[in-house]
Amino acid sequence: MHKAVGAFSSLLDAFKMADVSMRYSLFVPRAYNLALSLGFQPGKIMPSRAFCSDESQGYPIILITKHFGTFPFNHGMVGGIVATDRHGPYAHHGQDLILIQASHVGYDPETGRFGTYRRLQTENQNETTNCGKICGALDWYINEYEFAKTNILLKLEDGVHKIIIDNQLSNIDRQQGLILKLDKFVKTDDRGIPIPEVSMSTSKMFNALPELVELLGHDKWTTGSTTPIDHALYPDLFYFRHITSQEDEGSDHLEKNLINAMPYIVYSKWPALAAAQANTQVEFDRTFRSITLDHAYTGKKVLFISGLNVDISPQKDQIFPLTKFIPWAAFVQDENGNQQTWEQAELFEKLMQQSEENPDQINLEEAIELMQGFKEIKLPF
Ligand SMILES: [Zn+2]
Numbered sequence: 001m002h003k004a005v006g007a008f009s010s011l012l013d014a015f016k017m018a019d020v021s022m023r024y025s026l027f028v029p030r031a032y033n034l035a036l037s038l039g040f041q042p043g044k045i046m047p048s049r050a051f052c053s054d055e056s057q058g059y060p061i062i063l064i065t066k067h068f069g070t071f072p073f074n075h076g077m078v079g080g081i082v083a084t085d086r087h088g089p090y091a092h093h094g095q096d097l098i099l100i101q102a103s104h105v106g107y108d109p110e111t112g113r114f115g116t117y118r119r120l121q122t123e124n125q126n127e128t129t130n131c132g133k134i135c136g137a138l139d140w141y142i143n144e145y146e147f148a149k150t151n152i153l154l155k156l157e158d159g160v161h162k163i164i165i166d167n168q169l170s171n172i173d174r175q176q177g178l179i180l181k182l183d184k185f186v187k188t189d190d191r192g193i194p195i196p197e198v199s200m201s202t203s204k205m206f207n208a209l210p211e212l213v214e215l216l217g218h219d220k221w222t223t224g225s226t227t228p229i230d231h232a233l234y235p236d237l238f239y240f241r242h243i244t245s246q247e248d249e250g251s252d253h254l255e256k257n258l259i260n261a262m263p264y265i266v267y268s269k270w271p272a273l274a275a276a277q278a279n280t281q282v283e284f285d286r287t288f289r290s291i292t293l294d295h296a297y298t299g300k301k302v303l304f305i306s307g308l309n310v311d312i313s314p315q316k317d318q319i320f321p322l323t324k325f326i327p328w329a330a331f332v333q334d335e336n337g338n339q340q341t342w343e344q345a346e347l348f349e350k351l352m353q354q355s356e357e358n359p360d361q362i363n364l365e366e367a368i369e370l371m372q373g374f375k376e377i378k379l380p381f
Pocket of ligand 1 (some may be wrong): 052053054078079080104130132133134217
């Protein structure tokens, strides 16, 4: 783990992964039975899903259809963002309402990597990014971080710890880019501008603050040669500025969700996983508030579950991914307006208390066959 602490660090650290993950084929019947335990009435439950548009999300949707006996309302936008302006129409479609929101991340069991997924329908069954929207948004930030890691150099000169910072990185007025918290690196004047020892053509050399030397470790500094700061550029030492649309649920909503967590995401071993996790956390917080404010839910039973869909890349003879669900949090409201929030451990415990059996589940093949047997209805034109 990194040495930095911060508000987002503690939120990200609060998310347990391996201990609470479960196969989707077990999660959905448990979610159904959890809804029944809250008094939801079989046959009157309308599910909705807020998933990314990626076809990898199809298998969870099929399982929801099978166990709830109806196709779930589409509450989601690319990247796993909740379309909160659809609360009204959704709430009108059922008596008891269960919303499932999840960001997603691919996982390749052969390489043990997150963020990739085998697309069986491509010419050569190539692996591509997953979630593609999240990975696409991360590229810019990861490039900025890579540049900073290699263009901040450390060296020991006559026993003094020196740091050489690229001019672009020491410019605090930049509108976009990775912005160093320079007062954690070097002495700054009262306007926050760093005071260099030596100015060179593309960089400046400073005396490193003793606190920085402690944080990075004495062994990072060597006499004679310069050493890039590399992975010792901890998330607490920088942040990002990026000009994007600030529109709610607009094309840059995902980046807006992630920008404060971004130092932790780019630093993480698996940025695509950390980003999907952070997005789920931000979306849960935002969506539960929007549910409590929306009159469409007044007098309704509501169960809102948020989590992470881990799409295990399908092998050659598999039609679907072996998706796992990692629950994060839930919000519950009864018809009298009593509301509760369940944190991760509580939600997991409640799910695990439920049976994996669902006698109400439908046989999809039979249902489709039955539909084909009905007399055709002719349209009046
Ligand atoms: Zn996606």
